[in-house]
Each structure stands twice: as structure tokens, then as C-alpha cells.
Amino acid sequence: MGRKKRSRVSEEGVEDSAPREGGSLGAGASSTSSDKSLYELDLVFLQILGVERIASQQEIKKAYYKLALRLHPDKNPGDEEAKEKFQLLQKVISILGDEEKRAVYDETGYTGDDALGGDVAESLQEYFRTVYKRVTEADIEEFEASYRGSDSEKKDLKDLYVKFNGNMNRLFCSMICSDPMLDSHRFKDAIDEAIAEGELKTSKAYQKWAKKVAETEPPTDPLVRRRKSKKQEGMDIVAVISNRRSQRKEQFNSILSSIVAKCGTSADAEPTEEEFQKARQRLENKQDLSSRAVMAVADTQNPLLGEMTCGSLLQHLQLIWDEVGESDEERDKMLLQLEQECLDVYKRKVEQASKMRALLLQSLADSRAELASVLSALGENSFAGIPDKSSGTIKEQLEAVAPLLEELGKQKEERIREFADVQLQIDKIREEIAGTLKIGEQIETPVVDKEDLSSKKLGEYQSQYQELQKEKSDRLHKVLDFVSTVHDLCAVLGLDFFSTVTEVHPSLNDSVSVQSKSISNDTLSKLSTMIVELKEDKKLRLQKLQDLAAQLTDLWNLMDTQMEERELFSHITCNISATVDEVTVPGALALDLIEQAEVEVERLDQLKASKMKEIAFKKQTELEDIYARAHIDIDPESAREKILALIDSGNVEPSELLAEMDSQILKAKEEAMSRKEILDKVEKWMSACEEESWLDDYSRDDNRYNSSRGAHLNLKRAEKARILVNKIPALVDTLVAKTRAWEEDRGILFMYDSVPLLAMLEEYTMLRQEREEEKRRQKDQKRIIEQHATDQESVIGSRLTPAARPLGSKKVVGPRTNGGASNGTPSRRLSLNAHQSSGNGAGSMSRDGKRDSNRAAAPANYVAIAKEDAASHASATDQLPATP
Incomplete structure (x- = not known):
């Protein structure tokens, strides 16, 4: 034959044949000859088809179709030899071409003829029950319990997620042991974790499905399946097994048919006529060995018995039986009993070991899940010390994961403290800005989101804290500037500074032992309003003081007040032309100072009334001087007499008279x-x-x-x-x-x-x-x-002399x-x-x-x-x- 395609299960076929060839239970010394006969029988069938022992079903059917095309009676009419070969070929393909018959043939050597009849045929069912365990409800539930939540399930979940591009409806249809009602939240957490670690990529279909799942309540225990009735459950299992078997058979037949259609006319090497006759002869000669080989095959096909037999003890037991003369039935019965007891012991040990392994695997899975959760919370995609899932035993992996968990746990606690500190400071500054934090009040410790403790998130909080700290510093400087301005204004106006700022907020009073000043919007607004009011008050007081100072100056000038008397009020008149910003002397605009100026003005007004005549005559003299400088002729005597008469009569107020005279002086100045x-x-x-x-x-x-x-x-x-x-x-x-x-x-x-x-x-x-x-x-x-x-x-x-001329000229x-x-x-x-x-x-x-x-x-x-x-x-x- 030409190139032969190797099956992926060929190694399993070889492994399956090994214990069969090495077994020796139940048949004694005859087992060796039976194994040899069976092996030769296998070789006859395989040599007829021209394939190897490890050939797959596709290769066997391919070889059959090639030979059938050559030996078919329609192509060889009248050739009896070709007809016999074709019939033998049909018998071989009926055994090797069917998976179930080939399995029986591989295990027992049964070819389907009358060699297996009577008690031998009836004992085959019992034999298969001892070799292959019956699939029960408990087995399926046990498999489901071990599969759900395991690494295999996670791997299948990720593969199906990638295959269907995040379409979870199709994923649930293909995922074994899955239920959307129970596993949606669990699958969502697993996929989110894989997306966070970068193993998977999110999609729109998955995001839409995850959003719906997040809106539903998760089950209390998602790893516990809802139980069905035993009858319904059994029917489901049978139906599933039957459907899958029929599907595999149909799929296999379709694939094989397509291969035959493509490769049926290829000219691969075929067995020669001589080889075909020799194989046929060997098959006929070994027909009588089939029945005796059945029991030997039963003994040799049980791998557990072979593993549990101790050679020396068995030989010793056989010697004892030979001496005693035990019958074969008793020997078989005792051997089977011994085998069953050993199997029970092994089964218990295996079950214990399986449970221990399941516990260790669950612990390892929990540790890895906790490790992944901590890493996800810390925002770390990977960690240098995490061991590989396939490196070392389970216990070694647990020992490797434990210190990492402890170290990461410490990092997580430290990160939680950092988050709590920065969030506490942020909340404190926010409450200070909002003005809701009272003096001496303590802030409650904030709740830290333990699901997100990444350095990026911490950096965002720290950046936010720095921005708030800068805003707090700016506000504090602004408050201090406002307080300083209020202090200066209060000093100029003669007001009590501490009582004034206490009205705004008690923390602004330095005499009170307060750690920090209020920087709230309300405090800033009140300080700004107070400054505006104090500046307006300062402006009004300065205007009033300047008016009083001007009146004082006019009265002093009218009454020729001495400089010594004027010096007593120099602190009032010094600001007569000053602006609002220039007045900074403490107490310069105090109310008692203004009252003092008002009292002095009132006193000078009374004194002015008594000196009215003198003042009026001074103003009249000033008026006469203006007219005299302007060369305007007036009658001063009559004017003085008229003024004197008005003052003596008392019909006119002194202020009105002086105002009238001032008006005349102003007109005289304009005329001049x-x-x-x-x-x-x-x-x-x-x-x-x-x-x-x-x-x-x-x-x-x-x-x-x-x-x-x-x-x-x-x-x-x-x-x-x-x-x-x-x-x-x-x-x-x-x-x-x-x-x-x-x-x-x-x-x-x-x-x-x-x-x-x-x-x-x-x-x-x-x-x-x-x-x-x-x-x-x-x-x-x-x-x-x-x-x-x-x-x-x-x-x-001209008798005159020259000396006479000057005399004449002088004359x-x-x-x-x-x-x-x-x-x-x-x-x-x-x-x-x-x-x-x-x-x-x-x-x-x-x-x-x-x-x-x-x-x-x-x-x-x-x-x-x-x-x-x-x-x-x-x-x-x-x-x-x-x-x-």
C-alpha cells in the first residue's frame, strides 16, 4: 500500500493491546497460546485489507473500497475464486468496519460465526459489565460536579467565547453542563477577569448581554444544579447518548463516503494473490481456537486485575490449588472473589485520592481566583512570582501560591490604608469648602472600593487631592487677605476686630484655639460683603469728617483763632484733602473723633454769633479792597452802617448775612x-x-x-x-x-x-x-x-569874533x-x-x-x-x- 494516514488514537490502540497481551489471569498456562492465536487472527484480518493494526476506520474502509472495486463479481464474471475472495472481504469489513463489532473483535476475537455459542455467548454481557462500568446517574452528577468551576470548564468557556465572538446564547448551546439561569453571573465574572488580564477582548454582543445579566439577581449557589426527577433524568441521559452515537456514526459514514469517492480509483499497493490465500487459510485454521480464547481474553482484557495481581502469590496459590485438587470453577470463583476484594480496596483508595485531589484542586482554584482577584484589584496584569498552572504537582503549586497570596494581601491592606487616607483628606477638604464641617467635628472613615485598588486609581485620587489642596491654599490666602483688610478697616474706624470677624465665622477669631480657618463659599461671601460695607462706612465717615474739618477751618479763619488752639484739632484737619485709601491711621475715623469735631464746630458756631460784627466788618473790608483794586467807586460808610443796623435789629440770621456778603465778594471778584x-x-x-x-x-x-x-x-x-x-x-x-x-x-x-x-x-x-x-x-x-x-x-x-557866537547861540x-x-x-x-x-x-x-x-x-x-x-x-x- 502507499502512504497510510495515521489515526490520532493509534497510541491508545497500542496501549489497549499491551495489557491484553501481558495478562495471565483465569487461563493459566493456556493464556499464552490463546493470546498468540488471537493476535494471529487479528493479523489475518488486517493482512487481508493490507492495513496496519493501528489503522483508523477511515483507512480500513478506504482499503476495503479499493479491494471491493477489484474483486467485485460484476467485474469478474464467472470467476469463483474472485467471488470467494469478495465474500471473505465482506466478512472482514463487516467486523472491522463497524466500531462496536471491531471493539468486540479487539477485545474477544469474536468474528460473528457459530464459534461463539451457548454459555460463552451468554457470559459476554456479564464480562463486559465487569470490564466497563455502567454509566449511572451518580456518575453523570459526579462528572458535572467536578467539571463545573474547574479549569477545564474555564478553558472551554474561553475557547467558545472566542469561537462565537462573545455571543453568549450560542455559547450556552455548545457549553456542556451549563444553564443560563445558574451560570450567567459566574461566566460573566470569569470572562470579565479574562478581559481584564488581556486574555480576551470584549465585544458589543457580550457587553449587551453582560448589561442584562448585571440587572438580574445572582443565584445563591451557582455550582449546585437544579435536580430533575430520576425518571426524567435517566431518559435525558439515554437520549443524549443515543443521539450522540447516531450523530458520530452518520458523521463518520459521510466522511468515509467522501474519502472513497475521492480516492477509490487510486493505484495504491494491494496484497498479492498468494498473500490473500495464505490469510484466508490462517483464518479458517484458527476458527476452532475462538471459543477457547474467549475466557482467556476476558482475563487478559481487565487492566485493573493485571495491575492488582502479585505474581509470586498467585503462583503459590496455584500450587496449593494443584495439591488440593480444586476444580476450575472453584478456582475461578475464588480468583474472581479475590479480584473483587482488591478492586473494592483500590476503589476506596481511588475515591479518597480523587476527593483529596478535588479538594486540593478546589483549594488551588480558590487560591488562584483570590490571587487573580487581588491582582485585578491592585490593577496588576501579571505578577513575576505566579507559578505556571502546568508546572509541578498540585501541592507544589499550592505552596508556591500561598506566599504570593500573603504578600499581595499585605500590599492590598497597605493600598486600602492609602486609599482611605487620601479619600479622608479629600472628603475633609470638600466639606471645608462646602462649609458643612463644624468646628471640632470628626469625619467618618470613607468606604474604600476594594474591587479597584489600582495605582492608576490611587494616582487619580492623589491628583484630585492635590487639586483640592491647591484650591484650599488659594481660598485660605484669600480668607487671610480678607481678614487683614477687615482688621485694617476696623482699626481705622475704631471698631472691635474680633467681634466683627466672629460674626462671620468663629474660626476667624485668632483668640479662639481653632486649628483651621473656615474657607467655605459662605465665609468668603460674608467677608467680601463685610469689606464692602466697611469701605462704604469709611467713605461716609471720611466725607463727614472732611466737611467738619472744612467748617472748622472756615470758622478759625473768620475768628482768627490762634495756632495753639488749632493744633488741638490737627488730627481732624490733617485728612481734609485725603482720599479714602490714604487714611490708614488707626482711629482716624472713629465715632468719638467725629463727635469731637461736631462739638467743636457747634461751639465755634455759637462763638461766631457773638463775633458777628467783627466778622461782618472784616468781610466788608475785604469787599472794599476788591472794589478799590478794581477802581470801582463805592460808599463804604453807608454799607457799614447798613450792616451794623441789620446785626443790631436781629432780623437776619448771622449765617445768612455772611452768606450774602460772601456772595457779594464773589460777584466783586468776578467784576474785577x-x-x-x-x-x-x-x-x-x-x-x-x-x-x-x-x-x-x-x-x-x-x-x-x-x-x-x-x-x-x-x-x-x-x-x-x-x-x-x-x-x-x-x-x-x-x-x-x-x-x-x-x-x-x-x-x-x-x-x-x-x-x-x-x-x-x-x-x-x-x-x-x-x-x-x-x-x-x-x-x-x-x-x-x-x-x-x-x-x-x-x-x-561879519565883524563879530568867533568867541561871540556861542554867546549869541546861548541867548x-x-x-x-x-x-x-x-x-x-x-x-x-x-x-x-x-x-x-x-x-x-x-x-x-x-x-x-x-x-x-x-x-x-x-x-x-x-x-x-x-x-x-x-x-x-x-x-x-x-x-x-x-x-x-
Whole structure:
């Protein structure tokens, strides 16, 4: 044959055949020959098909189909030999092609012919009951109890979860020993744990199913199955076994048919004709050995008996039986009894060992589950010291897991303490911010979620705690700033700081032994409101104090109060112009200070009433000074008499009188301000007129060019005076224009010392025109005189000596000067000259023809005059007299 496919159960077939070949119970010395015969019978069947002993059902049927295609009578008509071979082939495939018949053949060598008849055939059922244990209700329940909650169930659960992609409905249909009512919560916890460890991936179908399961109540004991009635349970088991057997048979037949359909025409190697005849002969020769081999097979097929037999004792027992002459029936009966007793002992030991193993496995599973739970709670996906499930015995695994559990338990307790501490601090700060924590009250220890103790969760709590700690620090700084502001305001206003802040919250009072300050929103709001109220109170008190200080200052000024008396209230008047923020002195705005200022103002008001006349006369004097500086003529005597009469009559309040006088003073100041520009021009005009008068006197002075002390100063003054005099016409015109505009604006005349200013200016203009005319007349007269003198010289001749000319010239100059003084027009005195100050005395004296007594005489050695001075002298002699 060609390549043969090996079955995955081939090793089991070899193992099953080993104890059968080595057994020796019940058959004595004949067992060896029976085993050999049976083995040869097996080889005959296998050689006919051309397959090995460990061949699978598929390989056997494949070989059968190949031979059947060659030996079928339809393909070999009339060939008897081919027909016999085909019939033998049918007999072989009927035994080896059926699983149940092949199992019987493998165990007993039974081929289905008449060799097995009578008592031998009837004892087969009893034999199989001794070899194969009957499947009972208890066996199924025991299997279910050991399977549910085991590692095998978890592995099957994970495999089916991956296979159906989280579809739990399909998973329950394929999962053995499962019930959705009992196992949903248990499967959900197992799958969640696997997902947390990274073994499985979640899906939408599973999440939807898990959400529904979480909403239902879990069973009290999910590992206990709901019991059915014995009748119903037995029927279910039989039906399941029958269905599964039929399903496997159908599946096997379909697979085998498909293989035959694909491989039936392959040219694999077949047994030769000679090999086929030899196999047939061996089969016929060994037919008579079948019946005797049945009992030997029964003895050799029981592996437990083979394992329980002690060779030396058995041989000794056989010798005893030979000596005694025990029959074969008695020997078999005693051997079976001995075997049963040994089996019972072994069974008990096996059951005990199984229970102990189950307990150890359950303990190991519980330890691993607890370990996984602790690791899951701590947020650790893996742990370095966790032993592998397949490494070592159960006890070794338990010993390896125990210290890890203890270590992780300590870590878990430490982590729980850390969580409790940080959650306690978080709750404390939150209650402090909310204002629900009372002074001295202790916070209850928070409940820690032991299912999630991961470092990530702890880090989140610690981050939250740090944020709250920062917020607490900011709030505390804000509270302290508010308290400091309240302290400063209370100090300025003279209030009790401790009682004020205690109204907000008792913890803000430093005199009370309180560990921490209140940082709640309510405390901050109250402090902010209190600061606003205190600032408003401070503003009102400062305004009131400043008003009182201003009244004090006015009263002191009215009554000329001494500085010593004023110093007593300097702490009040020092803040008269201060702003709200500038007042920081403690007690500066206390109520008693304001009351003190009010009392003093009231006292000065009473004193002011007694000194009303003096105060009124002072104000009248001030009013008269304003009018005098503005050159406004009033009647002071009548005004004083009127004031005195009002005070004596008592018909007017002193305050009203003073207010009226203040109003008059204010109006007088406004009037003076409106006249100021014109009065300044008038002053300039009058100053220019005085310079003009001085220049006239200077021009008439014959000794002005003498080199006397201070002569150069007079020359400079004369130059400046000439410049100023030349500006007089323009100044007068400007003054006239402004005066007229002022009068048109107010509709009244501009009076200057009871004289209309325009009339004064017009009079000055007329006088100036007269002076100009007088100047022209003097020039004409001078020309006539000089012409007359020239004519006389021409008549008399030129016999005069040069020394006589200066004398003649002096005679001419003398009369001109005297004539200029005597022949000038009569001066017209303006009314304003009567009001000029004593500083104008020099000018008035010059106008009267008198010379100043303080002018220095010309020096004796004076020789000549510069041309410029001569020119100026000539022009000065021509100047008209200044103001009349």
C-alpha cells in the first residue's frame, strides 16, 4: 500500500493491546497460546485489507473500497475464486468496519460465526459489565460536579467565547453542563477577569448581554444544579447518548463516503494473490481456537486485575490449588472473589485520592481566583512570582501560591490604608469648602472600593487631592487677605476686630484655639460683603469728617483763632484733602473723633454769633479792597452802617448775612476779573504817560548832557521812554476798542474811579492833538527867529569874533527854552491825577515847572556833546509837555 494516514488514537490502540497481551489471569498456562492465536487472527484480518493494526476506520474502509472495486463479481464474471475472495472481504469489513463489532473483535476475537455459542455467548454481557462500568446517574452528577468551576470548564468557556465572538446564547448551546439561569453571573465574572488580564477582548454582543445579566439577581449557589426527577433524568441521559452515537456514526459514514469517492480509483499497493490465500487459510485454521480464547481474553482484557495481581502469590496459590485438587470453577470463583476484594480496596483508595485531589484542586482554584482577584484589584496584569498552572504537582503549586497570596494581601491592606487616607483628606477638604464641617467635628472613615485598588486609581485620587489642596491654599490666602483688610478697616474706624470677624465665622477669631480657618463659599461671601460695607462706612465717615474739618477751618479763619488752639484739632484737619485709601491711621475715623469735631464746630458756631460784627466788618473790608483794586467807586460808610443796623435789629440770621456778603465778594471778584484786562491796559497807558512827562522834563534840562554821575542811566531811560511814548497812540486805540466792547457786552459805562474811562481817553486824545499843534507852532516860531537872526548878521556884517557866537547861540537857546516853558499851553488837569499814588510825585513836580532836587549837576570839565546826543537834544527840546 502507499502512504497510510495515521489515526490520532493509534497510541491508545497500542496501549489497549499491551495489557491484553501481558495478562495471565483465569487461563493459566493456556493464556499464552490463546493470546498468540488471537493476535494471529487479528493479523489475518488486517493482512487481508493490507492495513496496519493501528489503522483508523477511515483507512480500513478506504482499503476495503479499493479491494471491493477489484474483486467485485460484476467485474469478474464467472470467476469463483474472485467471488470467494469478495465474500471473505465482506466478512472482514463487516467486523472491522463497524466500531462496536471491531471493539468486540479487539477485545474477544469474536468474528460473528457459530464459534461463539451457548454459555460463552451468554457470559459476554456479564464480562463486559465487569470490564466497563455502567454509566449511572451518580456518575453523570459526579462528572458535572467536578467539571463545573474547574479549569477545564474555564478553558472551554474561553475557547467558545472566542469561537462565537462573545455571543453568549450560542455559547450556552455548545457549553456542556451549563444553564443560563445558574451560570450567567459566574461566566460573566470569569470572562470579565479574562478581559481584564488581556486574555480576551470584549465585544458589543457580550457587553449587551453582560448589561442584562448585571440587572438580574445572582443565584445563591451557582455550582449546585437544579435536580430533575430520576425518571426524567435517566431518559435525558439515554437520549443524549443515543443521539450522540447516531450523530458520530452518520458523521463518520459521510466522511468515509467522501474519502472513497475521492480516492477509490487510486493505484495504491494491494496484497498479492498468494498473500490473500495464505490469510484466508490462517483464518479458517484458527476458527476452532475462538471459543477457547474467549475466557482467556476476558482475563487478559481487565487492566485493573493485571495491575492488582502479585505474581509470586498467585503462583503459590496455584500450587496449593494443584495439591488440593480444586476444580476450575472453584478456582475461578475464588480468583474472581479475590479480584473483587482488591478492586473494592483500590476503589476506596481511588475515591479518597480523587476527593483529596478535588479538594486540593478546589483549594488551588480558590487560591488562584483570590490571587487573580487581588491582582485585578491592585490593577496588576501579571505578577513575576505566579507559578505556571502546568508546572509541578498540585501541592507544589499550592505552596508556591500561598506566599504570593500573603504578600499581595499585605500590599492590598497597605493600598486600602492609602486609599482611605487620601479619600479622608479629600472628603475633609470638600466639606471645608462646602462649609458643612463644624468646628471640632470628626469625619467618618470613607468606604474604600476594594474591587479597584489600582495605582492608576490611587494616582487619580492623589491628583484630585492635590487639586483640592491647591484650591484650599488659594481660598485660605484669600480668607487671610480678607481678614487683614477687615482688621485694617476696623482699626481705622475704631471698631472691635474680633467681634466683627466672629460674626462671620468663629474660626476667624485668632483668640479662639481653632486649628483651621473656615474657607467655605459662605465665609468668603460674608467677608467680601463685610469689606464692602466697611469701605462704604469709611467713605461716609471720611466725607463727614472732611466737611467738619472744612467748617472748622472756615470758622478759625473768620475768628482768627490762634495756632495753639488749632493744633488741638490737627488730627481732624490733617485728612481734609485725603482720599479714602490714604487714611490708614488707626482711629482716624472713629465715632468719638467725629463727635469731637461736631462739638467743636457747634461751639465755634455759637462763638461766631457773638463775633458777628467783627466778622461782618472784616468781610466788608475785604469787599472794599476788591472794589478799590478794581477802581470801582463805592460808599463804604453807608454799607457799614447798613450792616451794623441789620446785626443790631436781629432780623437776619448771622449765617445768612455772611452768606450774602460772601456772595457779594464773589460777584466783586468776578467784576474785577472782567475788568482786569482793561485795567492792565490803563496801567500801561498811565505808566507811558509818566514816562512821557519825565521825558519832557529831561528834555528841558540844560545839564542833561553833563558828565555827571548817573547821566548814562538817564540817557538809557530816555531812549526807552521815547520807544514807549511812540507806542502810546496804538495803546490808546486798543484801550478804547476794548472799553467799548466791554460796555456793549454789559450795557453799562466802564467807570474808572467814578470817571468814565472813554471820557478820559477822549480828553487825553484832545490834549495830545493840542500838543502836536503847539509843537508845530514852536517849530515855525523857531524858524522865524533863526531867519531873523540870519538877516541881522547879514546887515551888521561879519565883524563879530568867533568867541561871540556861542554867546549869541546861548541867548537864542535860553529864550527858546524859557519860551517853551512859559509859552506852553496851560495844562489841563485830569481827574485821575488826584488819585495817583505818591510814586507819581516826581512827575507832578516836573509838570509844575520845578526841577527835581536829587538830580546831579553837570561836571565842570564837560567839553562837548556827541552828535547823537546833540540830535537827541534837538529832538528833546521839541517834545511837547506830557500829561497836563
